[in-house]
Amino acid sequence: MKKIRLIAVDMDGTLLNHEGKLTERTIKAAKAAMEKGAKFVLSSGRMPGALRAFAKEIGVNAPCVCFNGGAAVDVFTDEIFYQTPVPIELAKDIAKTAESMGLYIHAFINGGYIAPVYNEKTAQYEKLTTVKATVVNGKVSENMTEAPMKVLVLDTPEGVEKVLPILQEKFNGRASIMRSQKHLIECVDKNTSKAGALEHLIGVLGIDREETLAFGDGQNDLEMLKWANESYVMDNASDAVKNACERFKIAPSNREDGVAQVIEQLIKEGRIGE
DSSP: OOOBOEEEEOIIIIISOTTSOOOHHHHHHHHHHHHTTOEEEEBOSSOGGGTHHHHHHHTOSSOEEEGGGTEEEETTTTEEEEEOOOOHHHHHHHHHHHHHTTOEEEEOOTTSOEESSOSHHHHHHHHHHOOOOEEOSSOGGGOOOSOOSOEEEEOOHHHHHHHHHHHHHHTTTTEEEEEEETTEEEEEETTOOHHHHHHHHHHHHTOOGGGEEEEEOSGGGHHHHHHSSEEEEETTSOHHHHTSOTTOEEEOOGGGTHHHHHHHHHHHTTOBOO
8 A cells, every 4th residue: 555645635624623723733743744755735615815824834845726626826935836717708607697696706816806895794704714805896797807716605504505506507517516615605617626636736746646645524525535545524524425435434523633633543554654
């Protein structure tokens, strides 16, 4: 069995605890894995700017996968290794459809994101990401100046349940539309996935797929979890995610430093490193 040389980890609900923070134990485990020679890849729906502080805390030694696989970026230098933006006409169509349904959306362009108005949802998202919105005071669909990395729908969990299948059916075969958190729907290019970005990244880094490990908790993590040679689903994930593949293993929840617990054990077994 080959040793693990790349660890890809989802952020919200996985690496971050229930308060959205990195614990000392998690940081220590990540650093220990890197000291053994593994690359530590943050793999998230977040934009690069919303990963930078976490990347600094850990001291990551590899590019981050952002926008659910829409880009692989060195968040310290902003060097882009890979990206798949949403074609602008398709993005506008998605935005118009969401707007016609009365949904609140963001579009991610120019390294940031635009919001139609400033409201409670905007404030909550700014707090989550630590990145300020550009408020256009108008329709997002009419204010896109370039192809965005993604269109994000923000709603209640009940609202997401209702509109997700509608959007998926309308844009089937044209865009990849998935739920990343209970209150968020991610709309990205049809060829975008965390797995696709990681496949490109291992080529750049000279790592084999058989040397990869992944952690996740959401539906947007499934392709990454199926792609990696060894995968752990967090205990706080839904049963649908846990049961999506027979070979998935279960890690303790993000409240219990689940990622750290698994990494510590793998290091103890001598399975991580060059």
